Amino acid sequence: MSDSPQNKTSRRTFIASAMTFFVVFLIGISLSFAWQSQHKAIHKAQAEAIGHTYASQLRSVLDHNLSGIYSLAALIHEFGGFTRWFPQVAQSLHRIYPEVNHFALSPNGVVEQVYPLEGNEQALGFNQLTDIEQGTDAWMTLQQQKLLLSGPVNLVQGGQGLVARYPVTLEDRDGGAEQFWGFSNVVIRLEALLKTAQLEKLTEQGYAYKLDRVDLDTPVTIASSPMAELSEPIKVDMRLPGVRWQLTLAPEEGWLPAHLFIVNGIICFALAVVVARFVFMALRIKEQKELLTVLLTEQTEVAHASDSRLTSTLQAIPDPLLEIRSDGLVLNARMPNYEFDLNAFFSIGESYKKHLPQSVVEVFEHVFKEAKQSQTFNHRGALFSLETSNESLHWFEMSVVFQPLKWEQGKQGHFVVLLRDVTVRQESDTQLRIAATAFETQDGILISDQHNRIIRVNKAFQTLSGYSEAEVIGKTPAILQSGRHDNSFYEAMFEQLNRKGAWEGEVWNRRKDGDIYPEWLSISTVLDYKGQISHYVATFKDISERKASERQIRQLHYYDSLTRLANKTLMLEEMSYFIHESSMCQRQGVVLFIDLDHFKDVNDVWGHNIGDQLLQQVAARLTEATHKQDLVARFGGDEFLILLEPIDISRNENRAIYRASHVAEKIEHEFDRPLSINDVEYQVSASIGVAVFGEQCSEPLDVIKQAELAMYEAKALGRSRHCFYQSDMQERVLERVQLENDLRQAIVNDELILYVQPQWDSNKRMVGAEALLRWRHPERGMVSPATFIPIAEETRLILPIGEWVLRTACQWLSEWHHDADMSGFILSVNVSAVQFSQEDFVAQVQAILEEYDAPAEALQLELTESMLAHDQQDIITKMSTLKALGVLISLDDFGTGYSSLSYLHRLPIDQLKIDQSFVANIEQGSKNESLAESIISLGHNLGMEVIAEGVETEEQFEWLEKRSCDLFQGFGLAKPMLMSELLERYKHDMHSLK
Structure with missing residues (x-):
């Protein structure tokens, strides 16, 4: 018995549905695999960004704490290896770099000075060049003449740490190559560094990590999370001075959940069943299509009218409009005159999930679920973001209406989705949040209106000034004025503000308690839509500590610690100013080179303590014998220099010589009186050399050398006298030096x-x-x-x-x-x-x-x-x-x-x-x-x-x-x-x- 036509149709429909099932299932599995790969790649990119962030933070902490080593090296070089300043400078640096365990100086590689000393006593005497563990790195630092980082190493005082060394060289007084002096060192304890870098927060974020030093033959692990094995880890290299570190991290539970593969398989199977069911139903419907042709024809005119009205309505809506079936299939996508091409994400006939990021898909799914469950079948206000091909980010707000099929009692239907571009609004909200956060910084902030009346201040302002916000609102910033700046100062400030829109500089202000302090002030203007000033924004910070540090460094750099006189550096700078920057036309300068006679015998007979006290009294007498405009300096040992104020010789060519002779004779008379220490009198004399220089002079050291030669001439003539430089003195000095060598x-x-x-x-x-x-x-x-x-x-x-x-x-x-x-x-x-x-x-x-x-x-x-x-x-x-x-x-x-x-x-x-x-x-x-x-x-x-x-x-x-x-x-x-x-x-x- 042959099959009826209806049975043959059912058989073909069944076969077509089965084939559709297998095809959709295979496609779903392929898409699922592709989605999982993309999801895994996204997770890896996020992990790599996190790794770079922590690596950058670790590198920044290290770079910040190692910067102090250059200050120490510069001071050693400047003072020619003299290091009595070290405790004070190291104390100042330690406040700036709290992560540093201690600073150290190691002349010739042996640690001689440490700050802070407490807890680091065992480091004293440590020979870096001969140590088994650190010797290789120390020699490499010396050979390469640059900053190198060693570690982790076992510190002699206990624990592990990082040692940074910077080689210091000093100039050879004979003009030869610079000589190695030693190292300036910074030691950072490993636990303090890791605590500041906060690597343990990776574990809180679900990552296992490991920090290794990889520039060695055998990598050394610096730190790691409890989970040592990392699956397909992300590796971030960090290049530090002389070493290379590597941070590796991976999720503790793997890049993708284990059950995700099973879930996706079930979803694909269910989707294939649904699609096959739809195909089956479509074919069955086709059989009855002919029966409906008449009815459809009758309804065509009604449908055309409805479509015309719907089209007009849709054209009036400027926002993108989507129709998505309850199974996720995009039925329609209307993008009227929209510059951001959403067609790349919503293709008609495809699932909306295919091209959207997972985070956006989750938003859609949540909204669709809420819209279905809502009694009014609509949902509004959900936000999501999409990134364009040119890497710009756009934000959208969703309005969703669910339209169920009446004959299926709301269980099936489709969603009408209206998307509104709210990028500008979102960026404005973000900027407002950023501005609010930035407003509460450690720097004081003051905002005033166009009449310079204060309208808002932050907490740092209240802390620094002592005024509460209620006390300053409505007043002008003049309440902070210290009185040290005149009206012309503020007039110039506002003139620049009006002209350039910004001003910054150092200002002295007064706190509420009357304390006057220095601050660094920056003022900017805010313009309205007409281009007129609407507000002033001022930020400031207290720079009292910085000013104190600058004064201390200047004192160490320019003044002798024993006599409190200017040192060689300041003398040379002042002479350079007179010679190169000041006009010496019709003016002459004078330098007096003073050397105490037989002062070495004083140290040998009475000791260096008495010698130092005598030098202090000599400095006082030299100061008394000169004017305030003259500069008295200790050149070294028992040698002193006096730079007389440049003298106008336009009316008398010998004025400079007369002044120099007068000062030299006055100094000689000062030394006629014995010096007294502990009621014991000491007779000290001095030989003085005088050199006169003018606009033809080019180098300060040449003038000082001339004065020194004249001083030696004074010694040769019997000491305790002064002598002016003459051109033939050089020859006599050379003759004397030759005679001294011959005598040896x-x-x-x-x-x-x-x-x-x-x-x-x-x-x-x-x-x-x-x-x-x-x-x-x-x-x-x-x-x-x-x-x-x-x-x-x-x-x-x-x-x-x-x-x-x-x-x-x-x-x-x-x-x-x-x-x-x-x-x-x-x-x-x-x-x-x-x-x-x-x-x-x-x-x-x-x-x-x-x-x-x-x-x-x-x-x-x-x-x-x-x-x-x-x-x-x-x-x-x-x-x-x-x-x-x-x-x-x-x-x-x-x-x-x-x-x-x-x-x-x-x-x-x-x-x-x-x-x-x-x-x-x-x-x-x-x-x-x-x-x-x-x-x-x-x-x-x-x-x-x-x-x-x-x-x-x-x-x-x-x-x-x-x-x-x-x-x-x-x-x-x-x-x-x-x-x-x-x-x-x-x-x-x-x-x-x-």
Whole structure:
């Protein structure tokens, strides 16, 4: 029995529905997979953005806390390695960078200074270059000469941290390459850094993370969440100074929920069933279509009329209109004259979910659900956003009406969706929220109207000014004025505001309690639609701490910490200003270079503490001797500079020279008065060099060098005086330097020779001799002692030379000890003040006498009278000890030096030596006659032997012999000779007497 036509139609309808089911199911599965991939990509993009945010925050915290290391390095470099400023500066920096555990300075790689010291004591003495863990990084920092970050490392004081080092180099004073000084260091504890970076909040957001250092052969984990295994993690690289870190993160529960695949499969299956059902129903309906053709024809005219009215209504609506079936299929999409192409998201005949982001789909689903459940079948006010192809964001407000099919009692139907573009409104709301948040910042904010009456202030304003909002509303900002600025200041401010629309600068204002403080003020104008000023907006911050820090840094940078005078840096800047920025036409400047004479001896004898106090008193006297417009500076050690105010020489060319001479003489008079410390007086003198400069000068250091050369000339002329710079001084200084170098070589090359000059009694019998130092230069020949002895004393070369003379004399005495002819022969040796001031001088003499087994009673030490101007008690003690050894003491150049006789009777002196200046012309009845006679009488009354030097004529000898002078020495009796010649003459005279 064959099938009827109706059965054949049902079979074809069933087959078509089944095929539709499989096709829709496969398409749904494919779309589901594509949607899941897109959703996963979105989650990864969000995770990557979060990772970059935390990485940026971590990098920012590190960069901020490492910036202080450059300030330390700059100050070390500026002060030439001087670091006494470190605790104060580090304390200021620690307040700015609280995450820093401590700052440290490590000259030559060894940590010597740490701030704060509490808790970090074990870091002191830590050698960064030799440490097993940190040595490699420290050497790499030194080689690369840039900031490098080490860590995490185990800190010597406990715990783990990051160590940042910056190599510091100093200029070579000889002009060579810069020399490595050490490191400036910043140490950040790892736990403090991670706490500030707030990586643990990733866990609160559902992410597992791990922070590694990946520039090493084996990556080192710095921090991680409890969940160590990360599935398909996002990796964010961070490049820090010398290292590379990597932050990896992934959701703890995976990128997609596990059940999502099952749910999507069920949805696809259900959707395929629904579509197949629709196909089945459509085919069944087609069978009955013919039956309805007549009815449809009759209703066509009615439908056309309705469509015409509906079309007119829709054309009057400017917003996009959608018709979406309850199963999500877009039935109609009308976009009248809309510049934002929504057709890309809503395609007729496709599900609205296909092209919309998941977040928007969720909004649609929620609205559709609410519209179905609502009694009025409508819903309004839902918001969602879509991003255009040019990455601009648009916001839409939805109005939805659900139209159910009457024959299905509201369970089926379609949604009419009206979309309104509210982007402008949403952006306005956002800007208002941002503005409200920004208004409550740490900076004070004041808003006034066009009449400058205050209409609003924030909480920071109330905190900084002390005024409440109620106290200032309706008033003008003049209530904050401190009185330090005149009307012209505010007039200029408002003139710039009206012209440019903004003003900023430093202003002094007054708080409610009367406290005056500095603030940084920024004012902007707000214009209305007519372009007229409607409001003023002022923001300000208290900069009191910054101003205090600036003053402290300036004090450290420009002033000497001991004397409170200007330092070398400020002096050079002031001179540069005069030379390069000020017009020196018809004006001259003057620089005085002041060096204290023999100040090193002061430190050696009385100690550096007394020396520092003397320098402070010297600074005070130099300030008293100058005008307020003059600049007094400590150049270094015991050297000072004075820059006189530039002088107009248009009427008199010598005005600058006169002023310089007057100031120099005034300074010399200041030093005539002794300095007093703890009721003890100290006599200090100074040598002054003067250099005059004008518009032809180009460099400050050249002028200072000229003044220094003039100072050396003043020292060469006898010290305690001033001298003006002359062009030939450079040559003399070079000559002196060359002579000093040659003298050093003379000691090594045995170029020094001892001559001896006989000493005679009244019977012209040789009873002794004075050892005289001579220098036979290989090129210059014999160099005068008057030339090289002062150089030897200034350079302290007199110490090894004096020891050599003493040793040679004792060696001769030892050889004569067993010679009967030499019995009673006395050998005199000159001792300089520098040599005698040594603490171990007496022990040195004793050791040499014992070494050569020389008779102490045959050795006579000649001391200059000027030596008595120093510590008399120390001199008496040393002389007494020498006398106890048996050594004889002679006071040389008597009458030319220290004139006080109050100590002369206390000194254990055996012999007074009349200076040759008193012996000259003595036979002609000059004033020298009375002086010489008085010295002879004084010496005999004190029980001392008297010897006269410089006896040149027979008349002088006879005059002195008649006044009972004991011994005689001079060219008139015998010139200096070699020891071999003296011994030959001495023994010849002895045999003649026998």
